[in-house]
C-alpha cells in the first residue's frame with residue numbers, strides 16, 4: 001500500500017490536495033498520469049455499460065440538488081453514520097468501523113453513538129434561508145430516478161432498460177481513510193436498470209455476473225475478487241437484496257461495488273413526493289406498472305485504486321529488479337512511449353514523425369531523457385504496455401523496435417505497419 005501511495009505521488013498519478021498549504025485532509029488531486037488512468041477506468045465502464053448495449057443510455061445530471069430530492073429518497077432522514085467520540089484523546093470515529101475501542105489511543109471510553117449526517121449542505125443564491133438550502137449529491141443514482149420520465153419519453157426505451165451515469169459525489173465521511181478508498185469527494189459509476197417486477201430477481205443475478213466479469217476482464221485476478229451477499233439485517237431500507245463485489249485490499253476484503261435490487265422504492269417515492277406518475281404503460285399487455293430497479297453502483301476512484309494494487313509487481317529482468325504495473329492496456333495512462341535512442345537531431349525528426357503517426361490511435365508519451373534502460377524502467381513503473389524505440393538504423397530501414405512491458409521482448413516493426421501491429425497486440429483489429 002505504501003509503495004503504491006509513493007508511486008502515485010512520485011510519478012504523477014495522485015497528489016495530496018492543496019499540498020503547498022500543508023494539504024487538505026483526505027482530499028486528492030489526480031495528476032497527469034492519474035487523470036489518464038481514471039478517465040480510462042470510466043471509459044471502460046461506459047463502453048461496457050452503454051456503448052456495447054442497446055438497452056442502456058447515459059445521462060449527466062446536476063451535482064447541486066434541491067432538498068425535495070433528498071427528502072423523497074430518504075437521504076435527509078437516514079443518510080447518517082453512527083459517530084462516537086473518544087473521551088480520552090477526543091478523536092471521532094464511525095462506530096460501525098471500530099470494535100468498541102479507539103483506534104488512535106486504544107481507550108474504550110467512547111461516547112454513545114449519535115447520528116451524523118453525511119450530506120454536504122449549502123445555499124443556492126444570495127440569501128441563506130431555508131428555502132435556498134441545496135445539497136451536493138451523495139450519490140449519482142437520484143439523477144436517474146428523477147429523469148426517468150424524460151429518458152423514457154425521449155428515447156422510447158421500454159423495460160428492461162437502464163440509465164447510466166458517471167460523476168462526482170460528495171459525502172462528509174467521518175473517517176476518510178486508506179488513500180483514495182474512502183474520500184469526501186469521489187467519483188461513481190452507477191446504472192439504474194428498470195425491469196418488469198416479476199423479472200427483478202433474474203436481472204439481479206444477471207448484473208452480479210456481468211459486473212464480476214467486468215473487473216476480471218480488466219485484470220483483477222480471480223483470487224482477489226468475490227461477491228458477498230448481504231445478510232437480511234444489513235439491507236438498506238430500500239433493498240430487497242444486495243451483494244457487494246469485494247476486492248482483497250491490503251487491509252482485507254472490502255467493497256468495490258454494491259449491486260442492489262431496490263424494488264420500486266425510488267420511483268414510488270419520487271412519484272408520491274412530486275405528484276408525477278413515474279410508471280410504465282405496456283401497450284402489449286395493457287398493463288401499467290412501476291418498474292423495479294437493479295442498481296450496480298461502483299466507485300471509479302476506488303476501482304482505480306484496486307486496479308493499481310492488482311497490477312503492482314516487482315520482478316527481475318536480467319538480474320535487475322524492476323517495478324512494473326501490469327495494467328490492462330485499456331487502463332494504462334499511456335499505451336505507447338516513443339523513445340529516440342539519442343538526442344541527436346536526425347533521430348528527433350523521425351521520432352516525432354512516429355509519434356505523430358501513433359497519437360491519433362493511442363495515448364502516447366515521448367521521452368528523450370536518460371539512458372534507454374532507465375527509460376524502459378520508468379515506463380514499466382507506470383504500466384506503459386509498449387515502448388517504441390527509434391534508433392540510427394530506423395533512418396535506413398524505416399523500422400523501429402517495439403518492446404513489450406510484460407515479457408520485455410523486442411521485435412523490429414516497419415514504421416508503416418506500426419499502428420496495425422500495436423492494434424493487433426492490444427486486441428483491437
Ligand code: ATP
Pocket residue numbers: 139171173180181182183184185186187188255256257258297298299300301302303
Ligand atoms: P460504505 O458503507 O463503505 O460507506 P456504501 O456501501 O454506502 O459505502 P454505496 O452507497 O453503495 O457505498 O456507494 C457505491 C460505491 O461508491 C461504493 O461501492 C464505492 O465504490 C463508492 N464509494 C462510496 N463512498 C465512497 C467514498 N467515500 N470514497 C470513495 N468511494 C466511495
